[in-house]
Amino acid sequence: MSADSLRELTVFNSFAQLPSAFYTKLPTQPLQRPRLLHANAEVAAMLGLSSAALSTQEFLDVCAGTAPLPGGVTLSAVYSGHQFGVWAGQLGDGRAHLLGEVQGPGGSLEIQLKGSGRTPYSRMGDGRAVIRSSVREYLASEAMAGLGIATTRALALVVGDDPVYRETVERAAVVTRVSPSFIRFGSFEHWGSSPENLQVLLDYVVDKFYPECRQGDNNETALRFLREVIARSAKMVADWQTVGFCHGVMNTDNMSILGLTMDYGPYGFMDGFQIDHVCNHTDTQGRYAWNAQPSVVHWNLYRLASSLTGLGVEADALRAELQGYEARFIEAYQANLVRKFGWLRWLDGDDKLVDEWWRLLHSQRADFTLAFRRLAHALSDPQPFLELFSEPAAAQAWLALYAQRLEREERPQDERIASMLAANPLYVLRNHLAEQAIQAAQADDAGEIETLIKLLRTPFTEQPGYDAYAQVAPEWACHLEVSCSS
Secondary structure: OEOOOOHHHEEHHHHHHHOHHHHEOOOOOOOOOEEEEEOHHHOOOOHHHHHHHOHHHHHHHHOOOOOOOOOOOOOOOOOOOOOOOOOEOOOOOEEEEEEEEEEEEOOEEEEEEEEOOOOOOOOOOOOEEEHHHHHHHHHHHHHHOOOOOOEOEEEEEEEEEEEEEOOOOOEEEEEEEEEEOEEEHHHHHHHHOHHHHHHHHHHHHHHOOHHOOOOOOOHHHHHHHHHHHHHHHHHHHHHHHOOOOOOOOOOOOHHHHHOOOOOOOOEOOOOOOOOOOOOOOOOOOOOOOOHHHHHHHHHHHHHHHEEEHHHOOOOHHHHHHHHHHHHHHHHHHHHHHHHOOOOOOOOOHHHHHHHHHHHHHHHHHOOOHHHHHHOOOOOOHHHHHHHEEEOOHHHHHHHHHHHHHOOOOOHHHHHHHHHHOOOOOOOOOHHHHHHHHHHHHOOOOOOHHHHHHHHHHHOOOOOOOOOHHOOOOOOOHOOOEEEOOO
16 A cells, blocks of 8 residues: 555665764754645655645644654765866765665665755855756656666656746755666766775675675675666666666766766757757766767776775776677667668667768758658658758668668558657657756646646657657757756
């Protein structure tokens, strides 16, 4: 049965059992006049909470940071990291508080507030998040979950009246995030020169999340652990690439040790495709461009592996594991493209056809999502597909090559089309859709959030009456910018 109260949940905090150097226990800083803007019943069910529980004062108090999670231990974690390729030293949860861990139908899940006040790790920050960034994170995590991409989740969005100073004065909000763990690559980097604490962290992560890696001596366990993190991270970024998602700030402190997409800030789903698209206005050097993401993940994995040398693991053995990343990525990337193009398997020559596809989309800035989606019917009804291209003759020529490729496999057309529609979303969280939801949220209106959650939860299924959410972005969307304050 579902619980109608947070007090009925099985709550603990295993992270709080680590040595005190790993965190600081401290209370949250509640918002002024907090209001629950939206609650996610699907994520609540993973925790074992009923829909009725979401409308209680108790739920609002916990998600606003007014009261602790019953049975939990509130803390903020310390970690370090490389930011934009430069060692940044000690970082940590500068505006986040881990409330506790719930054992529910969805397994063991941590509950964390983001925007819940200053901590010892805030540095020059104010510990707050604004409505704008909070709405974007709330929607993004659910959009990725709907696409089947590994991600943290969002339970609730609370808004308040506190002023927050960014480029302009905005209002504060708190997102309640849910994940099996919020441990990052940077958590390991932080303890790279402290073997005792590094061993404690490795044991905790392996025993709780990678028990199958506990084989042989400690070095063998560490290598098996790295191998699994490599596999999950390669799959994650392959999934990003094949839906046109750009994270925007792939620092090592934003990389999940579980291979989850996390810390949504200046992210973006591409509209018009550009192979070197940069979604983060702050990223003036293009370090985290779309085509750079796979290599950045590899670079970040090298930083993680480097920290493990502090345990005495041989550098050559770590490098050998890291060399397996490319094959893992290509395997996942090609498997995704096989589904998206409606093939049965990857054949010789497919790499050339795919390269031509990216060149076609790039040269004409064709819409990433709709180009893949409309390709399903393009052979029998080419006009909607060709309308996406400013020079349709080039698209028609590529389509002829695609038709020849399909002839190499005997697959019924209806089966191919159905499989392509199940692999290519119609709805993604475009920047202008997120912006519309933000504008409404700033007036305490959650209507657009509710609509987007409904569509993004089943993004491959066409919903009658929602054509406006599955169209090429309007011209004004080209002028939207997101940055590290987003």
